[in-house]
Amino acid sequence: METLGHLAHGFSVAFTPVNLLWCLLGTTLGTAIGVLPGLGPALTIALLLPITYQVAPEASFILFAGIYYGAMYGGSTTSILLNTPGESATIVTALEGNRMARSGRGGAALATSAIGSFVAGTLGTMGVAFLAPVVVKFALAFGPAEYFSLMVLAFITVSAVLGSSSVRGLTSLFAGFVIGMIGVDLQTGQPRFTFGTTELLDGVDVIIAAVGLFAVGETLYMASRRYAGKDEIVPLKGSLYMTAAEWGRSWRPWLRGAAIGFPIGAMPAGGAEIPTFLSYAIEKKLSKHKGEFGTVGAIEGVAGPEAANNASAAGVLVPMLTLGLPTSATAAIMLSAFQSYGINPGPLLLTTQGDLVWGLIASLFIANVILVILNLPLIGLWVRLLKIPAPQLYAGILVFATVGTYGISQSPIDLVILYLLGAAGFLMRRFDFPTAPVIIGMILGPLAETQFRRAMTISNGDWSVFYTHKLSLTLLTLAFIGLAGPHIWAFIEHRRRRGPEHVPGDA
Amino acid sequence: MLNRRRFLMSTAAAGAAGLVASHLSPAFAEGAPQIQLFVPAAPGGGWDQTARTMDQVLRSEKLISGSQITNVGGAGGTVGLPQFISQWNGKGNSLMVAGMVMVGAIIANKAANNLTQVTPIARLTGEFEALVVPAESPFKTAADFVAALKADPTKVPVAGGSAGGSDHILFGLIAKTVGVPATNLSYVPFAGGGEALSALLGNQVAAGISGFGEFSEQVKAGALRLLAISADKRQEGIDAPTLKEAGIDVELFNWRGVFAPPGISDADKAAMVTLVETMAKSDAWATECKNRNWTQILLAGDDYAKFVTEDSARIEAILKDLGLA
Numbered sequence: 001m002e003t004l005g006h007l008a009h010g011f012s013v014a015f016t017p018v019n020l021l022w023c024l025l026g027t028t029l030g031t032a033i034g035v036l037p038g039l040g041p042a043l044t045i046a047l048l049l050p051i052t053y054q055v056a057p058e059a060s061f062i063l064f065a066g067i068y069y070g071a072m073y074g075g076s077t078t079s080i081l082l083n084t085p086g087e088s089a090t091i092v093t094a095l096e097g098n099r100m101a102r103s104g105r106g107g108a109a110l111a112t113s114a115i116g117s118f119v120a121g122t123l124g125t126m127g128v129a130f131l132a133p134v135v136v137k138f139a140l141a142f143g144p145a146e147y148f149s150l151m152v153l154a155f156i157t158v159s160a161v162l163g164s165s166s167v168r169g170l171t172s173l174f175a176g177f178v179i180g181m182i183g184v185d186l187q188t189g190q191p192r193f194t195f196g197t198t199e200l201l202d203g204v205d206v207i208i209a210a211v212g213l214f215a216v217g218e219t220l221y222m223a224s225r226r227y228a229g230k231d232e233i234v235p236l237k238g239s240l241y242m243t244a245a246e247w248g249r250s251w252r253p254w255l256r257g258a259a260i261g262f263p264i265g266a267m268p269a270g271g272a273e274i275p276t277f278l279s280y281a282i283e284k285k286l287s288k289h290k291g292e293f294g295t296v297g298a299i300e301g302v303a304g305p306e307a308a309n310n311a312s313a314a315g316v317l318v319p320m321l322t323l324g325l326p327t328s329a330t331a332a333i334m335l336s337a338f339q340s341y342g343i344n345p346g347p348l349l350l351t352t353q354g355d356l357v358w359g360l361i362a363s364l365f366i367a368n369v370i371l372v373i374l375n376l377p378l379i380g381l382w383v384r385l386l387k388i389p390a391p392q393l394y395a396g397i398l399v400f401a402t403v404g405t406y407g408i409s410q411s412p413i414d415l416v417i418l419y420l421l422g423a424a425g426f427l428m429r430r431f432d433f434p435t436a437p438v439i440i441g442m443i444l445g446p447l448a449e450t451q452f453r454r455a456m457t458i459s460n461g462d463w464s465v466f467y468t469h470k471l472s473l474t475l476l477t478l479a480f481i482g483l484a485g486p487h488i489w490a491f492i493e494h495r496r497r498r499g500p501e502h503v504p505g506d507a
Numbered sequence: 508m509l510n511r512r513r514f515l516m517s518t519a520a521a522g523a524a525g526l527v528a529s530h531l532s533p534a535f536a537e538g539a540p541q542i543q544l545f546v547p548a549a550p551g552g553g554w555d556q557t558a559r560t561m562d563q564v565l566r567s568e569k570l571i572s573g574s575q576i577t578n579v580g581g582a583g584g585t586v587g588l589p590q591f592i593s594q595w596n597g598k599g600n601s602l603m604v605a606g607m608v609m610v611g612a613i614i615a616n617k618a619a620n621n622l623t624q625v626t627p628i629a630r631l632t633g634e635f636e637a638l639v640v641p642a643e644s645p646f647k648t649a650a651d652f653v654a655a656l657k658a659d660p661t662k663v664p665v666a667g668g669s670a671g672g673s674d675h676i677l678f679g680l681i682a683k684t685v686g687v688p689a690t691n692l693s694y695v696p697f698a699g700g701g702e703a704l705s706a707l708l709g710n711q712v713a714a715g716i717s718g719f720g721e722f723s724e725q726v727k728a729g730a731l732r733l734l735a736i737s738a739d740k741r742q743e744g745i746d747a748p749t750l751k752e753a754g755i756d757v758e759l760f761n762w763r764g765v766f767a768p769p770g771i772s773d774a775d776k777a778a779m780v781t782l783v784e785t786m787a788k789s790d791a792w793a794t795e796c797k798n799r800n801w802t803q804i805l806l807a808g809d810d811y812a813k814f815v816t817e818d819s820a821r822i823e824a825i826l827k828d829l830g831l832a
Contacts, residue, residue: 043550046550141709144711186669186670189675198589201586269702323705323708340799341798346728347728460661
């Protein structure tokens with residue numbers, strides 16, 4: 001096969017000692033920045049752009065790719081241990097992962113996320129190597145109408161994280177919409193809910209909101225309930241890594257997560273967040289251990305979303321390498337690095353710069369291996385963090401959250417927002433409102449709005465676009481089945497169980 | 508502020524980044540000045556790249572011994588501008604990178620500060636815009652596009668960057684010139700060139716307007732057809748007329764330039780103009796501009812000040828027509 005030949009050649013580029021070192025440096029750096037909230041791969045690569053003046057293109061792209069994949073691994077660590085997501089793609093990981101950590105299975109949560117990331121990252125990279133042309137065709141078929149229908153589908157699945165009371169869950173979701181609307185409206189350029197503050201024109205960063213609501217809110221809640229004396233330290237239960245049962249519960253979610261993440265990541269407006277929501281919802285639906293979700297933490301709820309976010313990271317590279325389309329901030333900056341070498345990213349990249357592209361793809365496989373080797377032994381070290389007594393641990397989380405938030409844009413306003421949302425998170429926790437739907441509302445709300453308005457602008461106000469486009473109709477149908485399906489099923493079940501009583505003569 | 512040194516200290520990760528960067532920085536030239544570059548945008552964007560390329564060229568040409576780059580991003584530069592005016596006042600060794608996007612943002616955001624409050628040094632580069640259609644489009648020439656626009660502007664959805672940005676402004680100017688009311692236009696804003704590009708490749712919209720560089724590779728590959736460019740004259744190696752040649756009397760460069768803070772001495776200003784002009788005329792700068800598809804449109808000192816005023820007036824008028832100011 002031609003692709004295999006290219007790939008073998010790519011490995012010969014990536015396997016030189018110098019390039020392996022760049023890969024190691026990139027993955028280590030990436031893991032570190034993933035751990036820190038506020039420092040994302042896009043910012044790090046932007047700050048490292050000047051190295052493109054000094055080193056060969058292969059080396060710098062191998063470094064950047066390592067950072068990119070490494071950040072996806074690192075982001076989950078803090079989500080699980082400290083409930084402080086380092087990346088927006090790992091917000092969902094915090095939901096079950098942190099509960100697992102608090103019930104003594106932090107090691108297993110970290111292990112399933114590292115191995116799941118490896119599995120999905122490798123599958124995703126294989127997708128980039130072998131399926132890119134097919135996937136990109138599918139992704140381009142998504143216009144605003146299709147995206148809106150995809151959002152509708154995502155909204156339906158959100159019900160999985162709404163918690164026990166749907167009124168409370170929906171209240172949180174709508175609060176998220178409002179926060180998500182803050183800032184300049186992309187469609188008209190007009191500011192909304194900014195109260196004349198210049199700093200609010202760009203909106204509220206979703207990471208700040210997640211850190212505020214999850215980490216700061218949780219810290220305040222713990223502080224308010226603390227009584228003097230006893231410090232509870234959660235003992236580690238069972239194996240440090242994963243038990244056989246946990247392996248058994250993880251592998252299907254890994255594969256499903258990869259299958260959801262890769263194609264959505266490849267869509268120009270897909271992103272990494274939506275596949276994690278979808279994966280979480282699906283795992284919750286399919287799990288045999290529904291009772292563990294939201295209580296002691298279900299491993300499926302970590303394995304699926306973690307696989308989904310790593311596969312979507314690979315998916316993002318598909319439009320970037322085949323069409324020169326940057327679909328995430330990180331991809332955009334990597335593309336500008338191509339330009340410093342006088343290489344124009346575009347549909348001809350693969351033919352004109354074959355060495356570079358295949359070297360990059362090969363280095364992604366290597367980065368994945370390095371990352372899993374790097375991360376598994378670290379788990380033993382990370383879980384020791386949980387042995388820190390609660391007051392010190394929570395004080396540490398607070399410092400960490402504050403420094404990380406300040407790191408995002410060095411703006412004091414962001415700190416005010418962090419603590420306001422922290423206070424809101426505390427009150428929500430106190431009065432039993434779930435906080436995750438706020439974040440989901442913040443991400444999905446504006447996306448759905450933008451795509452809806454784009455679709456209506458293009459169709460000149462004609463609603464039929466949502467059901468005349470085949471893909472859009474399919475998605476809406478799926479959403480309808482998701483919404484009505486369980487009720488219809490329950491109704492049928494109900495009828496069937498009651499059935500025999502009404503059949504005369506049936507003993 | 509994204510002061511690099513403080514940034515490095517704040518995090519271990521960036522510390523490692525610093526190791527790489529400092530390891531690679533070339534030897535400092537003796538006796539040349541240190542300068543400060545202020546970027547009112549996050550790292551990675553056009554202004555940031557301009558600053559980092561300037562830093563690179565100035566150092567390699569031994570015009571400066573080093574520079575420090577500070578990023579204060581947000582709201583099209585209107586978060587950084589007030590800081591540059593108040594906190595950098597009188598600092599003669601400092602430059603802010605800004606451009607047409609900031610002019611638009613100041614007007615659209617009704618910002619309290621504007622570019623008349625800083626000291627214009629030089630306009631450096633510009634990117635002309637391109638009007639493109641998908642390869643399958645019935646529009647073969649700019650005239651076809653204009654005819655359809657005149658017939659019914661609501662049936663010609665055009666994709667581009669954010670509302671009120673340079674792409675939207677150019678669309679407004681084209682419509683105004685050919686006599687189509689700007690309020691009737693069907694403009695579909697996208698967050699970035701990449702997303703707008705995918706809408707074009709997926710045939711979701713009738714046409715697209717964005718920086719030429721965003722589309723050039725797709726045009727080369729035959730996926731998009733280039734109808735016209737907004738440059739002042741025909742460009743080498745680009746097989747398309749200018750808007751003017753196509754009968755639409757509009758010219759637009761998404762320009763970028765540098766400004767010194769207010770309150771600097773005339774001597775400092777003259778020295779800065781010389782420094783920037785020397786850099787802009789160097790071969791190293793020409794090479795970087797070529798790699799990045801930046802057209803050199805050097806204009807320094809008072810001529811630049813006059814240009815900024817005129818361009819602001821033109822942009823304000825069109826933003827008013829588009830209902831954004």
